Amino acid sequence: xxxxxxxxxxxxxxxxxxxxxxxxxxxxxxxxxxxxxxxxxxxxxxxxxxxxxxxxxxxxxxxxxxxxxxxxxxxxxxxxxxxxxxxxxxxxxxxxxxxxxxxxxxxxxxx
Amino acid sequence: xxxxxxxxxxxxxxxxxxxxxxxxxxxxxxxxxxxxxxxxxxxxxxxxxxxxxxxxxxxxxxxxxxxxxxxxxxxxxxxxxxxxxxxxxxxxxxxxxxxxxxxxxxxxxxxxxxx
Numbered sequence: 677x678x679x680x681x682x683x684x685x686x687x688x689x690x691x692x693x694x695x696x697x698x699x700x701x702x703x704x705x706x707x708x709x710x711x712x713x714x715x716x717x718x719x720x721x722x723x724x725x726x727x728x729x730x731x732x733x734x735x736x737x738x739x740x741x742x743x744x745x746x747x748x749x750x751x752x753x754x755x756x757x758x759x760x761x762x763x764x765x766x767x768x769x770x771x772x773x774x775x776x777x778x779x780x781x782x783x784x785x786x787x
Numbered sequence: 788x789x790x791x792x793x794x795x796x797x798x799x800x801x802x803x804x805x806x807x808x809x810x811x812x813x814x815x816x817x818x819x820x821x822x823x824x825x826x827x828x829x830x831x832x833x834x835x836x837x838x839x840x841x842x843x844x845x846x847x848x849x850x851x852x853x854x855x856x857x858x859x860x861x862x863x864x865x866x867x868x869x870x871x872x873x874x875x876x877x878x879x880x881x882x883x884x885x886x887x888x889x890x891x892x893x894x895x896x897x898x899x900x901x902x
Contacts, residue, residue, distance in 0.1 A: 680829075684827075710891075718895070719878060719896050720878075721893070722890055722892065725890060763829050763830075767889050773843065773889070775832050776832065777822075777829035777831070779827070
């Protein structure tokens with residue numbers, strides 16, 4: 677089993693739709709979680725951190741479910757500009773860091 | 788703009804040659820990371836530094852790869868005797884170690900093509 681797994685997609689959704697992605701992780705000792713956005717042939721850009729209590733930033737909501745070992749990203753009212761690949765990141769600390777990215781979920785918002 | 792910078796942005800080299808990439812992190816960031824990314828995959832961790840100390844190195848990193856951060860500021864990644872399988876985007880990221888955040892900020896990457 678991969679340490680961090682994401683559905684690669686693509687998710688094709690119409691403008692204005694709500695879409696959700698999940699990311700599962702295998703190491704229960706993981707402590708920090710993030711969502712990044714990556715446009716084609718560009719570097720990943722931090723979208724948001726994922727806190728135990730959940731985190732909302734405008735149209736984006738991230739949640740953590742430690743019991744089931746997954747994080748989620750919800751995008752409401754999708755815009756064409758949301759089209760990108762969304763990467764989840766799981767970090768285990770304590771001693772040295774172990775940083776693991778998922779393979780990413782591709783989102784295509786259609787007019 | 789005081790973000791992470793990388794040089795060169797593109798590098799084409801022949802198999803067997805050595806290449807070196809440079810990364811300049813955000814100035815107050817004490818952690819620096821190197822990743823490799825190939826098409827359709829997420830960034831793959833290679834190594835990271837806290838100040839000048841290299842704290843972790845991926846088992847995937849062969850002996851042909853070496854990284855340094857001599858003064859705790861910029862870092863270099865060298866690949867010796869390049870192979871076609873080394874063709875990838877090499878990404879650098881930096882973060883500020885704190886108790887509350889490990890947010891990493893990426894540079895634009897160096898795209899390596901080995902012919």
